[in-house]
Amino acid sequence: MANQFLAHYPFTSEAKNFVAEQKIDLNYDLLEISKARVISALKDGQIPSMDTQVEEALKLEICSYAVSRMLVSLLKSKFYVSRYSIAEAKRASSYLKVDSDENLAKVTREFNIGWNKGSMQVSDYLAYAPRALEYKLINKHLSNGLVSLTRNEFIRVIEEAIRKHIESSLPINEQAIPSQVQALVAEVKKALPQETAKITIQPQKGEYAPCIKKLLEDLKNSENLPHIARWSLAVYLIHKGVDVDSIVNLFKTAPDFNEKVTRYQVEYVKKRGYKMPNCSVIMSYGLCVARCRIKNPLEFK
Amino acid sequence: MEQNYIRQKFQEYYQKNPIEWPPEVSRREFGFGSWEKKIESRHSRFSDYTELKNYLVRNTPFFISYSTAYYEFPDARPMERKNWLKADLVFDLDADQLKLSCLATHTKDFPCDNCLEKIKLEAIKLVEEFLVTDLGFSKDDITINFSGNRGYHVHVFDKKIQKLNADARRELIDYVCGTGLNFDSLFYLNENRLLGPKTNDGGWSGKVANHVINLVRSGSPTLPAKLRKNEEIKNKVITGIANGNWDVVAIPKKQELWKNLLGGVGVALGDKIDQNVTGDVSKLIRLANSLHGETGLIAKIVKDINNFDPLKHATAFGNQEVKVEISNAPKFRIGDQYYGPYNNNTTSLPEVAAIYLICKKRAKLAK
Ligand code: SF4
Ligand SMILES: [Zn+2]
Numbered sequence: 001m002a003n004q005f006l007a008h009y010p011f012t013s014e015a016k017n018f019v020a021e022q023k024i025d026l027n028y029d030l031l032e033i034s035k036a037r038v039i040s041a042l043k044d045g046q047i048p049s050m051d052t053q054v055e056e057a058l059k060l061e062i063c064s065y066a067v068s069r070m071l072v073s074l075l076k077s078k079f080y081v082s083r084y085s086i087a088e089a090k091r092a093s094s095y096l097k098v099d100s101d102e103n104l105a106k107v108t109r110e111f112n113i114g115w116n117k118g119s120m121q122v123s124d125y126l127a128y129a130p131r132a133l134e135y136k137l138i139n140k141h142l143s144n145g146l147v148s149l150t151r152n153e154f155i156r157v158i159e160e161a162i163r164k165h166i167e168s169s170l171p172i173n174e175q176a177i178p179s180q181v182q183a184l185v186a187e188v189k190k191a192l193p194q195e196t197a198k199i200t201i202q203p204q205k206g207e208y209a210p211c212i213k214k215l216l217e218d219l220k221n222s223e224n225l226p227h228i229a230r231w232s233l234a235v236y237l238i239h240k241g242v243d244v245d246s247i248v249n250l251f252k253t254a255p256d257f258n259e260k261v262t263r264y265q266v267e268y269v270k271k272r273g274y275k276m277p278n279c280s281v282i283m284s285y286g287l288c289v290a291r292c293r294i295k296n297p298l299e300f301k
Numbered sequence: 302m303e304q305n306y307i308r309q310k311f312q313e314y315y316q317k318n319p320i321e322w323p324p325e326v327s328r329r330e331f332g333f334g335s336w337e338k339k340i341e342s343r344h345s346r347f348s349d350y351t352e353l354k355n356y357l358v359r360n361t362p363f364f365i366s367y368s369t370a371y372y373e374f375p376d377a378r379p380m381e382r383k384n385w386l387k388a389d390l391v392f393d394l395d396a397d398q399l400k401l402s403c404l405a406t407h408t409k410d411f412p413c414d415n416c417l418e419k420i421k422l423e424a425i426k427l428v429e430e431f432l433v434t435d436l437g438f439s440k441d442d443i444t445i446n447f448s449g450n451r452g453y454h455v456h457v458f459d460k461k462i463q464k465l466n467a468d469a470r471r472e473l474i475d476y477v478c479g480t481g482l483n484f485d486s487l488f489y490l491n492e493n494r495l496l497g498p499k500t501n502d503g504g505w506s507g508k509v510a511n512h513v514i515n516l517v518r519s520g521s522p523t524l525p526a527k528l529r530k531n532e533e534i535k536n537k538v539i540t541g542i543a544n545g546n547w548d549v550v551a552i553p554k555k556q557e558l559w560k561n562l563l564g565g566v567g568v569a570l571g572d573k574i575d576q577n578v579t580g581d582v583s584k585l586i587r588l589a590n591s592l593h594g595e596t597g598l599i600a601k602i603v604k605d606i607n608n609f610d611p612l613k614h615a616t617a618f619g620n621q622e623v624k625v626e627i628s629n630a631p632k633f634r635i636g637d638q639y640y641g642p643y644n645n646n647t648t649s650l651p652e653v654a655a656i657y658l659i660c661k662k663r664a665k666l667a668k
Contacts, residue, residue, distance in 0.1 A: 133481065137503050138475055138476045140504060141502060142505075143434070145435075145437015
């Protein structure tokens with residue numbers, strides 16, 4: 001059924017056309033569904049999947065994406081836009097994992113990304129690969145400009161493409177948003193956790209290394225730090241004797257924050273007692289912002 | 302006086318020779334260097350080839366470079382107002398980074414034949430093994446330029462990668478340098494057998510397998526003695542690795558051992574490519590076929606890298622005798638001729654060698 005595809009992947013141009021042709025009826029059901037979609041994306045970091053074949057329900061689902069985008073735009077927060085885009089992308093990717101190859105190809109065509117016999121173009125890969133050690137180009141089989149990936153790895157890359165696509169299309173112009181949707185904003189805001197006061201941590205003495213200061217700064221501005229950056233930051237702070245709770249709190253401002261996962265990861269870093277990588281390694285991660293003439297960021301005074 | 306002499310010589314060169322210009326010249330930022338500084342001013346723009354050529358003939362800077370990036374407003378400043386559109390990919394290779402032992406005998410100002418040969422092999426490796434075989438770039442989109450001093454600039458003009466941001470470019474550099482290789486994902490245990498890279502694997506996996514086979518074959522001393530003992534063991538190891546079976550020789554803690562051994566592969570290819578440069582999307586790079594103010598050599602476009610000898614093929618000046626006072630210089634070569642070493646000598650040299658020394662501030666025109 002065509003509509004199921006549109007409901008699962010409402011960011012595609014096909015879905016967009018569908019909504020444009022529809023006269024959206026901003027009825028109670030649609031508004032409520034949209035509100036729930038946004039709240040769950042922003043609060044829990046995910047949007048529950050739903051599986052219906054009922055035409056009317058599918059239609060509501062498709063339209064709720066359009067209304068959700070309006071709602072998120074009205075919140076006027078880069079952090080929320082980013083967090084919402086991540087949740088939408090995750091939702092789509094969970095559908096893709098169980099979907100047909102045909103539908104997968106249809107979605108990827110949206111981004112001009114080809115997927116052929118288990119490999120994709122290296123230029124596309126570099127544009128969208130997540131920044132994590134196992135996705136580093138050097139750890140992939142690469143030959144003649146083609147990167148070999150498993151289907152799920154490929155979908156993870158597509159998830160990133162979807163996220164970027166959605167994020168770059170937001171916010172939408174406030175003037176174009178109907179008053180019924182505007183009326184909902186207060187309710188959405190109320191349902192969200194009070195904005196946690198931006199946490200700052202200070203070293204007991206001296207200063208943190210410039211690369212670390214930059215990461216803390218980025219976090220405060222709700223930049224979506226790559227995994228390797230978060231890991232480096234956690235390792236550094238643990239070595240500096242900062243407790244797990246404070247570190248977890250720091251990450252609250254990350255758009256894809258999930259308390260349980262973050263706590264687990266920080267505790268894991270502590271338990272494993274990772275060594276702080278040397279400046280040369282931090283440089284290769286692209287995180288070095290100064291040339292401090294020291295070997296390891298921990299030596300910075 | 303030396304400055305004027307060199308400027309006049311450079312001017313003659315620019316009058317007589319057509320210069321090269323990069324694609325979409327009007328979208329590039331240009332920078333110029335003086336007698337003292339390689340880049341003294343930047344943020345300039347030329348609308349076409351004639352304007353650029355006229356500038357070189359009239360103003361004759363000692364260095365000229367242009368942005369690997371294309372901008373909407375190349376002459377706007379600060380940088381953000383230029384509006385970055387895209388950028389070519391450029392690798393900067395410099396013999397200095399090879400840290401060869403010969404460096405001690407000649408200082409980095411006078412790269413010797415060994416330095417120049419080694420860095421050339423590096424450029425060939427970059428192009429053949431990495432850019433073409435692995436990354437799939439077409440040779441038509443790759444140009445190699447001599448830097449004008451002791452290295453090469455490898456340009457990739459491929460539309461598909463022009464839009465990549467600094468992060469993505471860094472991934473490419475890491476790939477080429479061997480940074481961030483994850484050994485845990487190369488090796489895995491299957492029913493207590495250690496399996497790993499095979500020779501016909503793509504990417505680094507295949508490189509690692511082939512590298513170790515070469516080490517075994519040549520009996521490299523970095524290998525444990527056990528693996529070097531006799532041909533039978535060697536052959537067993539080689540066939541094993543070719544098929545991805547890394548379990549063929551029983552060595553305690555073998556995974557650790559292999560890891561350490563391979564740790565060297567990444568680093569060896571590692572520092573050799575200037576990492577900071579390629580990831581920088583606002584970098585300036587020397588204009589092809591322009592003169593280098595520290596050598597008087599041409600930043601020549603290399604057509605046949607295998608037979609290219611910069612000290613022969615990138616010279617711009619002739620053999621007319623010039624009398625110079627030389628403060629000091631190690632033995633060096635220009636063309637087929639060796640000169641020096643010098644220490645407070647006054648002598649007549651062919652113009653090309655005299656300019657080489659004057660540009661390096663090792664000689665003055667004799668009265
Ligand atoms: S030099 Fe080291 S400590 Fe300083 S910013 Fe770079 S990585 Fe951090
Ligand atoms: Zn040398």
